Amino acid sequence: MVNEEGGADPEQFRVEGLFDRMDAIGKAMLGVTTQCAQCHTHKFDPLTHEDYFGLYAYLNNVHEATIAVYTDEEQTEIERIHAQVNAIEEELKAATPDWRERLSEWAKQTRGDEVAWQAVKVERENFTGEKFSYLDDLSVLSQGMTGTQLTADMAGKPAPGRYAAVRVEFLTHPSLPRGGPGRSIYGTHALTEFRCFYTSPSGERRQLKIASASSDRELPDREMEHPFVDTTKPTDPRRVGPIAYAIDEDLNTGWHTKSGPADRNRDCKAVFVLAEPIEIEEGGVLTFRLKQDHGGWNANDTQTNMAGRYRFSVTKAPAPVADPLPRSVRDIVNRDEASWSRSDVAELFGYWRTTQADWLAPNERIAAALAEYPEGVNQCVVIEREEPRVTHLLQRGDFLKPGDVIEPHTPTFLHPQPADSPSTRLGLARWVASRDSPxxxxxxxxxxxxxxxxxxxxxxxxxxxxxxxxxxxxxxxxxxxxxxxxxxxxxxxxxxxxxxxxxxxxxxxxxxxxxxxxxxxxxxxxxxRLRVGAESVRDIALATSGLLEDRVGGPTVYPLTPMFLLEPPASYGKKPWDLSKGSERYRRSLYVQKYRTSVHPPLQLFDAPNGAVSCVRRNRSNTPLQALTLLNEEQFVECSREMAERVIAMDEGDEARIETAFLLCVGRKPRAEELTVVLDYLQSVRSGIDAGAIDAVAIVGDEAAASDTVSRRWFLQQCGVGLGAIALQGLMANDTLGATAAADPLAPKAPHFAPRAKNVILLFMGGGPSQFEMWDYKPALLKHDGQLPPAELLEGYRAAFINPQSKLLGPRYKFAPAGGSGLMVSELLPHTSKMLDDLCVVRSAKTDAFNHAPAQLLMQTGSQQFGRPSFGAWTTYGLGSESRDLPAFVVFNSGKNGPSAGTANWGSGFLPTVHAGVEFRTVGDPVLYLSNPEGVTSELQQSTVNTVNALNRQNLDLVGDAEIATRINSYEMAYRMQASAPEAVGVASESQHVLDLYGVDPAKPSFAKNCLLARRLVERGVRFVQLFHESWDQHGDLKKDIVKNCADTDQGCAALVTDLKQRGLLDETLVIWCGEFGRTPMVEGGDDGRDHHPNAFTIWMAGGGVKPGLVYGATDELGFNVTENPVHVHDLQATLLQLLGFDHKQLTYRFQGRDFRLTDVHGEVVHDLIA
Structure with missing residues (x-):
């Protein structure tokens, strides 16, 4: 689960991560499904709820840490450095016989000179981004995803008194990279500016002037270093250096603690002396601001430069300075000397020697030795906690509902654990790997x-x-x-x-x-007959072409990929993809970058699973998109050209070259009838070249055609063999990769009973549209605008960003009655309000999630966790498709961002990937790999497909595998799709009347254009069309942004329903308008924003068997909670499936030993909504 939004609890991510590990251990090691027992004890499941959390307890007592790992050579170097340091220290001791007495005297003088500090218990005040845990020692631990810039305001109430200075301690912690104290890959951090504010009990707030600052880690001024340099600018003006940079009011300078790897990962502290002492009154609040603007340009974990754990303290002592002693040294000094151990003395000596002016030269020698300390590489690990974490039985797997305490134990239905086995992960590992394990x-x-x-x-x-x-x-x-x-x-x-x-x-x-x-x-x-995995498909192509770089290990591979999929609106944020160069591009697919929910498309199309859940059994599909990938994807085309050159280089005649091509592709020589098919193909290609119908130079590429080793004339004469090799790349996917899947998983299927709807168009307003500015008019909210809501209304309420002091915000726009129902509709919806009698408006929708990603997943897949099939995937799984030339499930994206939950919103989850949504574009090719390679005409492509299929038909007659027939059909459908897909998205063919109805400019992408395309696709038999418009997250600028959003979507939505109705398609097409949740009646972001609100929101539906003109459900006078006819997300899903002809409890798919369904174990059909 990925959710780093406001209000999210870091404990939730930790628990979900443990659930994921439990799932992997169960499936991969024990052959046992665990997910049912995560929530409850099932009558058919030998793994009980108690046994589940008994296993969970072994994994619960850990820190998730990132440590430095060293090679054998580096470890040897470290040992050499330590030996050198020890030798120099021994030389010092030998040359200073009274060193121990001098050390003791120094300790006596130092003991007791520490300033008394009072730690302040703080909580976050106002910022977004990181999440925090507040530890028992009053320190704050940053968790979750972090950006590269952050302003953190932490507020606390010190005891009344007169204070002169503030101390900030930056502390290590096992969960931070290399132990911290920062969150960079090195465990370091940078502080751009520190500021302090005081708010009196009466509410008056003022900034406190800081006179001076000191620290125990002073590094010289220097430029920003990799990877924190902002590469998006010609030069990065930022610098880092001493603590004075943290109070100079310059956002380009900052205090940085990044010393060498031998010394950087330890506690450090900074003291800020106030220009004038502050008198804190009872109830007065100090706010500490950490401004951190010295991260890299890209918000990922290699470029963050934030503090990881810190603690604030105040002191009454005048003009204090930062204690130069490290905390561990100070603790030893403060103890009686008689209690010092040998290691204590060694640590004291290591610090004390640096304070001796006459030892400057030896100290410089030691510093020079430590400067050679190797960097190592980061490795994610889990390590045992010093203080055991108590494990509770979580009711229904909810981390907010802890039950009885559970001790670590193994499942009672499996082999017993030895009595002397430790209750640790090591004990669990020995039990798993025991010969007694069945x-x-x-x-x-x-x-x-x-x-x-x-x-x-x-x-x-x-x-x-x-x-x-x-x-x-x-x-x-x-x-x-x-x-x-x-x-x-x-x-x-x-x-x-x-x-x-x-x-x-x-x-x-x-x-x-x-x-x-x-x-x-x-x-x-x-x-x-086994089709190899997705990675092997790419590797085989590279191997047959001779391009494969089979070096083991090395950096991540970034092959050519459709970049638009990594950027908004297809992706919520831009994902880094630094294209590999040279031979690095041709390394094995094992090394190709894979984002958790986004897989390199050529691999995904061949059923490579994403990282949402552990996978021990892959689906194997057979789709036209796979054929298009083999025919047209850039790297497969490159492999084909390279293999063609390998074959052409042989000077032994056509038959010998074809034999070589077969051996490269399928590991055997061609049969006589196969040889005839390919020779006929070669002759047709050569005839096309001679007639000028085929541009062989364009196909092979200018570089090859112009090279010294391949003359133009020679290539034109022999190119047919190269094109034959291109065709054989398609053969490779059949003879070598023939699968045993269902003949046609998208063939039309009958539902459980007669459906009211046959097709679905889902208009998803990503971000959470505000019902108070559109659909749910609340005069009382307008009346109480600016007032605090009743306290009892907020009891137990979890919000993303707002706090209990957030005031009510009345509707920002006017409403007027519309339609026969007289429903009050906003002035922002002039088009939709005119066709209200065709809509079924539900004002009582509710959900369980209050942040975007989990709420979108819950709405689309029935679960807040990644890995479940989407509504569209379930629909095509149950109904198949009426179209033979287009995908069954099509997705369009618009708006300024992509969906927060990414492609999981239209993913197939554990269903075969053929049921996943296919992203269409309205500019360029609508489908990936639709266009032919350079120089390949439609006629040549058809000839190539016919040749591949002729070879496949011979193979089908020989071996009798029905899957070959499916592959033949996939190639034929892929060729047809190359014509039908562009035609389907060609809105210029629509009449001007229709274009005006939608408000569409055919040359420009827009949500309205996507609505028109949805109608065109449904007309052509596409089963499910999903339109995402992710622009509705108005935490601020509500008045301005919602006007734009409504202007972008209102006419298109209304036109879609009107157009479907005029064409007689509305009765069989279910149109749904919704977001993942609504917005709060309270304000956020000053006076012009609303927060996420799961308790109550509005959706509407049209056609497909729903009651037109119905207004269903109601909320309280402030719109906070549903008061009449609640419709939970699972109820909505059950109702939609009912309209499609399915009993939601019976539309299931067996996975991990359990029958899964869209509504999970919930949901009731809302019959009142059905006509």
Whole structure:
């Protein structure tokens, strides 16, 4: 789960992360599904709710840390440096016989000179971005995602008194990078400016002038260093240096603590002396402002430069300075000398020697040695906490509902844990890897078997339990598991045993005998035809072309990718993608960058899972988009050209070249009939070249055509063979990658009962539109504008940004009655208000999430966590598609940002990826990889597809695998899509009357244009069209922004309903207008903004069997809570599925041993909304 918005609790992320680890341990190690037991004990599940949290307790007592890891060479260097430092210190001691007496005397003089400080308990006052935990020692721990600039106001109430100075301690913590005290990759931080404010009990606020500052870490002035330099500017004017930079009122300077790796990760402190002491009254508030503007240009964890843990204190002592002693040294000094240990003396000496003026030269030698300390690399780990964390049984898995205390224990239905086993992760690991475990070795060998044969001995590798299908060969599973353990859990003997087996080496050809005795090949009467994984598809193309760079390890690979998918409005924020150069582009797909919810499209289209949930069993689909990828994607085209050159370079005739191409692509020589097909193709291509219909130079690229080694004339004569190689890239995806999936997962299907709607258009207003300025008129809110809401109304209310002092904000615009119902509708909706009698308006919608990402996921997928299928995916899974030339589920994005929850809003989750939404664009190609490569005409593309399919038909006749027929159909549909998709988005063909109805300029992208396209796609059989317009998050500038949003969307929405109705499509098309939540009746951001509000909001629907002209539900006089006919998100989903002909409780998909559904375990159909 990713949610770093205001009001989010860091504990929630920690708990969700542990749930994710529990899921991975269960599926990957134990062969046990755990997600049901996370919420409750299920009658068919041997893993109880108590056992779940018993396992969870082992993982709960940890810090998630980032530590420095060193190579063997670096570790040797560290040991050398320490030895050198120790040698110099021993030289000092030897040359100073009375060093111990001098050290003791110094300690006596130093003891007791520390200023008394009073720590201040603080809480955040006003800022966004980071989240915080407030620790028992009154320090503040920053958590969650952080940006590169942050102004943090922390407010507290010191005891009454007269104070002269403020101290800020920056403290280490195991959860910070390298222990902190900062949050940069080095564990350091920079402080741009420190300011202090005092608010009297009467509410008067003033800034306190700071006279001077001191610190125990003073570094010289210098320029910003990598990775914090702002590369978006020609020069970065910012500098870092001494503590004086934190009070100079210059935002280009800052105090920085980044010393060398040997010394940087320790506590430090700064003291700020006030120009005049401040008299704190009872109830007076001190606000401490940390302005941190010295991060990098891009908000990610390698460029943040924020403080990680800090504590504020005040003192009455006049003109104090920062104690130069580190805290650990001060603690030793303050103790009686008789209690000093040898290590205490060593630590004291290490500090004390730096204070001795006559030891300058040795100290410089030591500093020079420490300056050579290696940097190491960061590694994420978990480490045991010193103070154990208490584990509670979480009711329904809710971190806000802790129940009984649970001690670490293993599930009672599995093998017992030894009595002397420690209650730690090490004890758990030994239990998991025990020979007594009935599941661990079986789960592992079952997954390896699945990798070779496509299906495990147990079909569900994540679930070896009684509710799973029984093993096809139970004795084989047991034998392999025992052999695996007997070999010392070594993988190589297991792989060797499978590869050398008769089962693996048999033919995959299907005979009539096979069809009769083993039609699904569950008993392995023949070898399976297995499509390799997405990564291998790309790697095979690179290998056949000779481009593959097979170097092990190295930096992340960023291949060519559609950049628009990484930028708004397709993406919520811009994602970094620094294109790899040279041979780095051709490294294995294992190293390709993968964002958690966004996978490189050529991999995603071949079913590479995202990182939302652990995956031990991939779906294998067969879609036209895969064919388009192989034919037209840039890197596959490049591989085809390179392979063509390899084949052309042979000077042995066409047949020899074709034989080489087959060997490269499919690992065998061509059969005679295959050779004939390719030779015919070559002849047709050469004829096209001779006739001038094919521009071979454009196809191969200018560089190759102009090179010294390939003459233009020679290439024109031989190019046909190269084009044949291009065709064979398509063959590679069939002969080598033939799958065993369903024949056509998008074929039209019958629902549970007669549907009222056949198609869906979802108009999603991302960000949370304000119902108070559009749909839910509240005169009482206008009356009480500027007043505080009743205190009881806010009891237990969790908000994103507002606080209990936020005042009520009346509607900003006028309302008037509309339609037969007389519903009060805002003046901002002049078009929609005219067709109100066609709408079903629900003013009592409610949700469980108050931040964008989880709320969008809940609305779209029925869960606040990533990994579930979207509503559109469930619809196409249940109904299939009427279109043979277009995707079943199409998505458009508009607005200034992309959806907060990203592609998960239209993802397929654990359903086959064929059910995921396909993003269309209104500028350029509507679909990825739709255009032919340079120089490839439509006729040549058709000839290539026909050749590939001719080869596939021969293969189909030979081996009898129905999946080959599906692949043939995919290529044919891909070719048709190349014509149908551009036609579908060609709005210029619409009449001027229709364009005027929508207010569309055909040449410009807009939400209204997307509405028109939605109608055109539904007309052409597309089942589900989803329009995202992410611009509605008005925390401020409400009056201005909502006017623009309504102007952008009102006419398009109204025109869509009107147009569908005029064409007779509205009765069978369900149109839904909604956001993820509403807005608060209280103000945020001065006097012109509203916060997120899950308790009550408005949606509307039209067509598809809903009651037109209905106004359903109501809220209280302030619009805070629903008072009549509540409609929860799950109720809405159940109702929408009912309109599509489904019982929401019966539309399920088995995953991880459980039947999942869109509404989870909730939801009731709201029959009042159905006509």
């Amino acid at each position: 599941t661990t070795s079986r789960a592992f060998v079952n997954r390896v078997w699945q990798a070779y044969f496509g299906t495990g001995i147990v079909e569900t590798p994540e679930d070896l339990g009684s509710q799973a299908p029984p093993p096809s060969h139970p004795e084989l599973l047991d034998w392999l598991a025992v052999e695996f353990m007997d070999s010392g859990w070594r993988q190589k003997p297991l792989h060797r045993r499978i590869v050398l087996s008769a089962a693996y080496q048999q033919s995959s050809r299907v005979t009539n005998e096979h069809r009769e005795c083993d039609p699904s090949n569950r008993w392995l009467a023949r070898a399976p």
